[in-house]
Amino acid sequence: MAFPNLVLLFKLFSFLLLFRSTQSKLSADYYNKTCPKFQNIMQTILAEKQLSAPTTAAATLRVFFHDCFVNGCDSSMLIASNGFNKSERDANVNLSVAGDAFDLITRVKTALELECPGVVSCSDILAVSARDLVVMVGGPFYEVLLGRKDSRESNPSIVDKNLPKALTPMNELLSLFSSKGFSAEEMVALVGAHTIGFSHCKEFANRIFNFSKTSEFDPAYNPVFAQGLRKLCANYTKSPAMSAFNDVYTPGKFDNMYYKNLQKGLGLLSSDQAMVTDNRTKPFVDRFAANETAFFDMFARSMEKLSVYKVKENNDGDVRRRCDQFNTLQV
Ligand code: HEM
Ligand SMILES: *[C@@H]1O[C@H](CO)[C@@H](O)[C@H](O)[C@H]1NC(C)=O
Ligand SMILES: *[C@@H]1O[C@H](CO)[C@@H](O)[C@H](O)[C@H]1NC(C)=O
Ligand SMILES: *[C@@H]1O[C@H](CO)[C@@H](O)[C@H](O)[C@H]1NC(C)=O
Ligand SMILES: *[C@@H]1O[C@H](CO)[C@@H](O)[C@H](O)[C@H]1NC(C)=O
Ligand SMILES: *[C@@H]1O[C@H](CO)[C@@H](O)[C@H](O)[C@H]1NC(C)=O
Ligand SMILES: *[C@@H]1O[C@H](CO)[C@@H](O)[C@H](O)[C@H]1NC(C)=O
Ligand SMILES: CC(=O)N[C@H]1CO[C@H](CO)[C@@H](O)[C@@H]1O
DSSP states (O other): OHHHHHHHHHHHHHHHHHHHHHHTOOBTTTTTTTOTTHHHHHHHHHHHHHHHOTTHHHHHHHHHHHHHHTTSSSSGGGOOOOSSOOOHHHHSSOOTTOHHHHHHHHHHHHHHHHHSTTTSOHHHHHHHHHHHHHHHTTOOOOOOOBOOBBOSOOOGGGHHHHSOOTTOOHHHHHHHHHHTTOOHHHHHHHHGGGGSSEEEGGGTHHHHSSOSSSOSSOTTSOHHHHHHHHHHTTTTTTOTTOEEESSSSSTTSOSSHHHHHHHTTOOOSHHHHHHHHSTTTHHHHHHHHHOHHHHHHHHHHHHHHHHTTTOBOGGGSBOOSSTTSOSSOOO
């Protein structure tokens, strides 16, 4: 008597598993029925925001990268600290330039909640924003699948070890990216994001002041560039907001100038410079510098991969009502 029941139970169980796995696939048309105006609304708000604040594209791309690298693309980086504990956002290596990104996400979310309440996740908003903004400033289009859910936790203690820093040595950069499934070539392509945006003086101050006993600045720099940076950053300890463009020639345009700069000693950060010094990454720098199509192709493929890194689906997460708060207060 127990036997047929077991079979039935087993069948039911495998049906549920099957159901779950077919449900759980991200898809390009995830919101077509539930929020058909999703892409239109996003496009309008993104264009408005990028026009009025041109720093938005870089800020958003960086926040997206950080969100994905810290336990998957799940908007854990968008949570603000609450009265009880700190969030990833406030433990982030540097928040100072992210304001435009958080403002953008809030605006998009507000508009989408009016149109189709409780439907579109913050994680999808962030992923599509990063892609559309890259395109808006001249970069390649790539597919962003939809259906991510938003995390129910935001753990500040795991931020530091998951994010690369300007002074992280190449061995560690390679192993950090590799631990998340990205090859050296994909890492070099993703860092090409530094073709837009800027960095604060303190991120490269070690390379321009008191560099060594024999040189005030890092001799890997083009000397004229180094002198310019020394002037720009002369007061950076008193004015910590002082910043330099990551790509000195075409700072607002998404192109392959970043790699051409590296070849000329115009890479801003130590980690940038290392890409063209280290023979494990240099061949890719040289190829991307010579061929923008090769860069765009590899950047697009690597962003598609980054965009689905450890995403949460179905019941593993929520659609947050506000992107900076959990739906239920965490105590
Ligand atoms: C080798 C790995 C990387 C290191 C060490 C690194 C480090 C940094 C640092 C130190 C800054 C300056 C932050 C500031 O001063 O506020 C920065 C800016 C930036 N990073 Fe990276 N980064 C890396 C990879 C990436 C990747 C993979 C992306 C995106 C796909 C990215 C996107 C950006 C953008 C867009 C900015 C400019 C932000 C803005 O202008 O608001 N970075 N990065
Ligand atoms: C879903 O919507 C997008 C954008 O509006 C459209 O390009 C696509 O063809 C639609 N897909 C389906 C299956 O209807
Ligand atoms: C606060 O602590 C809880 C319990 O450890 C955790 O789940 C949550 O993600 C933490 N972060 C925030 C911002 O509440
Ligand atoms: C360089 O080092 C000297 C001696 O250690 C110090 O007096 C000076 O202020 C430093 N210069 C800068 C720009 O940090
Ligand atoms: C740095 O500060 C000095 C004195 O306060 C001022 O004369 C100079 O113009 C400042 N330089 C920059 C680049 O802001
Ligand atoms: C890279 O450089 C190291 C030391 O500088 C050398 O041992 C190694 O053979 C080089 N690898 C390649 C692929 O050129
Ligand atoms: C540039 O890269 C693209 C994509 O990898 C490739 O199809 C093309 O042949 C390359 N062009 C040159 C001149 O090497
Ligand atoms: C974690 C960290 O280093 N945060 C710094 C980011 O930059 C601001 C302003 O430059 C500093 O005040 C933070 O300490």
